[in-house]
Amino acid sequence: MAGLSSDPSWSDLPVDVLLCILDRLELPPALAFASVCTTWRSTALAAGVPCCSGPWLMTWADLLEEREKQGRSSSAVTCNFYHLLDVDKAYGVTFPQGCFVACCGASHGWLVLVNELSNLVLYNPFTTAIIHLPPITDFACVNAVYGNEGNLEHYLETGKLHEITSLGTWFYQKAVLSCSPSKGGDYVVMIIHRDNDWLSFVKSGQSKWQVASIIVGRDRYADCAYHYGRFYAVTFHGMVEQWDIDDLNGATRKVVVTAEIHMGPILSRHLLSTSWGDLLQVHAHLEVGYPDRIRFQIHKVSQDGCKKLPRKDFVDHALFLGLNHSACLPTKKFPKLRAQCIYYSAPWMVITFEFIRRLHHGWGGVRT
Amino acid sequence: MEVDKGKGEAEETRKVAEADRDTVTLKSSDGKLFEVSKEAAARLSTVLAGMIAGGSIDDNGTDLKQIGSEALENVVDYCNKHANSIPSAALISSSISFNTAPFKEPEEWERKFVDRLSHDALFDLVEAANFLGMERLLDVTCHKISEMMKGKSPDQIREVFNIKNDYTKEELEEIRQELAWAFYDD
Numbered sequence: 001m002a003g004l005s006s007d008p009s010w011s012d013l014p015v016d017v018l019l020c021i022l023d024r025l026e027l028p029p030a031l032a033f034a035s036v037c038t039t040w041r042s043t044a045l046a047a048g049v050p051c052c053s054g055p056w057l058m059t060w061a062d063l064l065e066e067r068e069k070q071g072r073s074s075s076a077v078t079c080n081f082y083h084l085l086d087v088d089k090a091y092g093v094t095f096p097q098g099c100f101v102a103c104c105g106a107s108h109g110w111l112v113l114v115n116e117l118s119n120l121v122l123y124n125p126f127t128t129a130i131i132h133l134p135p136i137t138d139f140a141c142v143n144a145v146y147g148n149e150g151n152l153e154h155y156l157e158t159g160k161l162h163e164i165t166s167l168g169t170w171f172y173q174k175a176v177l178s179c180s181p182s183k184g185g186d187y188v189v190m191i192i193h194r195d196n197d198w199l200s201f202v203k204s205g206q207s208k209w210q211v212a213s214i215i216v217g218r219d220r221y222a223d224c225a226y227h228y229g230r231f232y233a234v235t236f237h238g239m240v241e242q243w244d245i246d247d248l249n250g251a252t253r254k255v256v257v258t259a260e261i262h263m264g265p266i267l268s269r270h271l272l273s274t275s276w277g278d279l280l281q282v283h284a285h286l287e288v289g290y291p292d293r294i295r296f297q298i299h300k301v302s303q304d305g306c307k308k309l310p311r312k313d314f315v316d317h318a319l320f321l322g323l324n325h326s327a328c329l330p331t332k333k334f335p336k337l338r339a340q341c342i343y344y345s346a347p348w349m350v351i352t353f354e355f356i357r358r359l360h361h362g363w364g365g366v367r368t
Numbered sequence: 369m370e371v372d373k374g375k376g377e378a379e380e381t382r383k384v385a386e387a388d389r390d391t392v393t394l395k396s397s398d399g400k401l402f403e404v405s406k407e408a409a410a411r412l413s414t415v416l417a418g419m420i421a422g423g424s425i426d427d428n429g430t431d432l433k434q435i436g437s438e439a440l441e442n443v444v445d446y447c448n449k450h451a452n453s454i455p456s457a458a459l460i461s462s463s464i465s466f467n468t469a470p471f472k473e474p475e476e477w478e479r480k481f482v483d484r485l486s487h488d489a490l491f492d493l494v495e496a497a498n499f500l501g502m503e504r505l506l507d508v509t510c511h512k513i514s515e516m517m518k519g520k521s522p523d524q525i526r527e528v529f530n531i532k533n534d535y536t537k538e539e540l541e542e543i544r545q546e547l548a549w550a551f552y553d554d
Contacts, residue, residue, distance in 0.1 A: 010491060010529040017498050020506055024514035031550055035522040035543045038534050109549045126550040128519045 011037045018043040027056075027081050027091035028126045050083040055320050055327065057082040057345060058093075058103060058111075079103075093125050101168055104191070105175030106325040107226075110182075112175035112189070118155065118168030120191070122181055131181055133189060134202055136171065138209040141194065170195075174324070178226045188245055190231045196220035199233055201245060212243060212251040219259060223326070225271035227279045232301070234269050234281055235259060240301050257281070257306045267294065270326040271301075272319065280328060281306060282321060284344065296342050315340060392420065394444065395429030396437035402444040405451040412447055414501030434499050439492035446481060446505055474508045482512040487529070521551040 013021075022044060025033055034044035059080050077100045080090040098116045105112030110124050122131040136155065137144050145154040145161065155162045157171075173196050178188040181204065190201040190212075199213040199221055215221065215235065224233040231243040237259035244252040267284040274280060279301040287295040298319070299306040318337040320327045322345040331339040391403045410417040419425055432440060474482075485493060490509060497505040517525050522543075526533055535543065 009531070011531045011534070013491075013494070014498055017494055017506070017510065020510040021513050024511050025517060028550065029514065029517040029520065029525075031547060032520060032522045032525055033517060035547055036525050036529075037531050040531075 011039045015043055019047055022047055022049070026078075027093050028128075030091060031126075048089060055322075055329070055343070057322075058106070058324075095123065095125075096128070096130065099123060099130065101165055102172075103324055104172045105177070107175075107177035108180035110177060110180065112177070112191075112324075114168035114172055116165050117152070118162075118164060118166075118171060120172065120175065120189070122177070122189070124182065127182065129182065134207055134209050136167065139194075139198075139200070139211070142167070142171075173221070174224060176224050176226055176231070176325075178231070188226075188231070190224050190226070190233075190243070192221040192224055192233070196222065196236075199224070199243075201231070201243075201251065203245070210250060213241070213253060222269040223271050225273055225279070225326070227271070227273035228277065232256070232271050232279060234271050236266065236269065238262065238269065238281070238283070238306075240271075240281060240306070256301060256303060268321065270321045272326045272328045274314075274317070274328045275330060276313075278302075278309070278313070280309060280319075282319065282326070282342075284321070294344075296344075311340070318343060321345065389427075392416070392425050393427065393429045394440060395426075395431050396435055396440040397433050398437050400437040400440070401429045402440055404444040404447045408447040408451040412450055412502050412504060414503070416500060432500075435496045436492060438489060439496040442485070442489065442493045443496050443500065443502070443505070449477065449481070450504075472507075474511055478508045479512075482509055522547070523551075 018040060022030060022033060030044070030049050034041055034049045059082070078092045078094040079100070081093055082090055095113070099121050100113050101116055101118075102114040103111050104114060104120075109126065110122050113121050113123050115121050117135070119135045120133040122133065123129070136142050141158050143156040144152055145156050147153040152164060155164060155167045157167060172191055172193045174192040176190050178190075179185055181187050185204075187204045188201055190199065192199055197215050197220055198211060199215075200209045200211045202209050213233075219235045219237045219239065222234050222236050224231060226232075231245065233241045233243065235241075238257065239255060239259040240257035242254045242256050244254075246252075262285065265286055267286065269281065269283045272280040272282060281299045281301050282296060283299075284294050284296050286293050298309045298314070300309045300313075314328065316331050316339050317328050318331055318334070318339060319342045320329065321342060329337060331337050337343075390406050392406050392409055394402045394404060396402070406420060410420050419430065424430070435443070482490065482493075490512065494506065494509040494513065496502075497509055516528055520528065525531070533540070
């Protein structure tokens with residue numbers, strides 16, 4: 001050991017100490033730590049910090065259990081993040097107090113969270129920047145109920161009283177961002193909400209949610225995505241809508257693919273924007289003869305309907321299907337991902353949920 | 369402490385006297401002497417515990433050549449503050465494993481203790497804690513250091529700790545691209 005008091009250099013700390021520090025770091029600073037200098041980097045790599053980029057799996061199941069045990073609590077919460085290449089290691093990410101009840105979207109490094117007032121916020125776990133979106137009371141179906149002292153007590157949603165915190169846990173299903181808010185550019189947030197029936201959006205700088213569409217009948221929205229300047233939404237029955245959002249006309253809808261009758265229960269539908277310009281629609285359904293009895297079908301959405309995607313088109317890509325975000329990633333850029341694989345985090349659509357729960361417990365993993 | 373009956377009487381008396389003392393004297397690299405509670409030193413530092421048990425404690429000041437006086441003063445201060453504190457079993461934190469180790473949050477006074485330190489003093493203290501095998505103090509100092517990294521980009525961490533960026537231009541570009549999504553928002 002060198003003389004301790006003379007010219008200390010933090011990069012030369014003993015490895016044991018560096019590991020001890022690393023051990024205390026949550027995910028964002030652990031990644032930062034890993035790129036500070038060569039010694040710190042090699043320590044982090046040896047400790048298994050995944051320095052390559054790649055999707056992170058976020059879970060708050062423990063949190064839900066804890067919340068149930070403790071009743072309502074208002075404190076900073078920590079979620080676990082798992083890297084797909086090393087799923088045994090959980091990294092913590094702590095959210096500021098009151099801003100995390102659930103997560104319903106992940107775009108461009110930002111998370112779309114439901115806060116304790118059942119409002120949506122955009123949160124960047126790396127820069128810790130936070131943007132509040134317009135409140136839930138914007139929607140005509142939700143009214144605030146105030147107590148005698150003017151304090152917010154409940155929400156009234158279509159005739160039913162709800163706890164302030166609990167409404168948000170089922171009110172929002174999915175959110176997607178058109179671009180990263182950190183560039184200071186104009187972004188649009190589109191959400192599927194209210195039992196998958198409603199499609200709404202808000203633009204940066206605007207103070208009001210605008211409802212784009214309310215589905216009537218038995219169909220519902222399953223997923224939405226942003227693809228080359230437009231939003232797209234797919235329904236449980238496979239209808240694909242294209243949405244243009246501009247200043248003059250608000251939102252303009254165009255049906256690109258019409259609904260189809262599908263035999264057997266569909267587990268989930270996803271829309272994925274690809275780097276080569278295609279919009280993909282993937283659906284998972286139960287079929288005997290496939291692993292876990294789940295069959296995936298990948299289609300290309302084009303102006304004249306859906307076509308089966310030839311395998312050669314995604315030969316060097318991996319697909320990620322998740323509740324909050326789905327993506328098609330080039331394996332060249334993410335060398336540790338397996339090409340032509342589907343990474344599935346076992347999401348399901350509401351109507352099939354009960355049915356599935358009786359059939360299976362826990363899915364997930366890689367599928368070719 | 370058990371007395372070795374095979375040794376001479378004088379030796380025995382000396383050992384008993386030493387065992388009766390409830391402090392030990394430690395000497396820093398620059399020759400300064402510090403008194404520390406023997407019980408706390410043995411409880412908090414595996415190295416000092418070994419020295420006390422092995423009888424290699426010098427009444428005139430046990431030489432700790434690797435530790436400067438400022439850091440040793442902090443070590444001693446920490447031990448003495450701990451002297452009448454919680455038993456060690458509650459403080460044991462298990463080995464390295466990511467965020468799963470049951471790390472007991474620093475107590476209020478421990479937090480204050482490390483908060484008042486300059487960066488250099490903190491650096492010296494963490495090295496001293498590591499050298500003396502003081503697991504709890506290492507936990508507390510590392511906790512403080514990890515807090516200093518919260519919400520910071522690699523560039524900002526380098527600035528805080530005055531760490532030289534020793535990557536080649538190519539390596540740096542590679543890392544920037546790797547982490548662009550998180551810290552640089554391309």
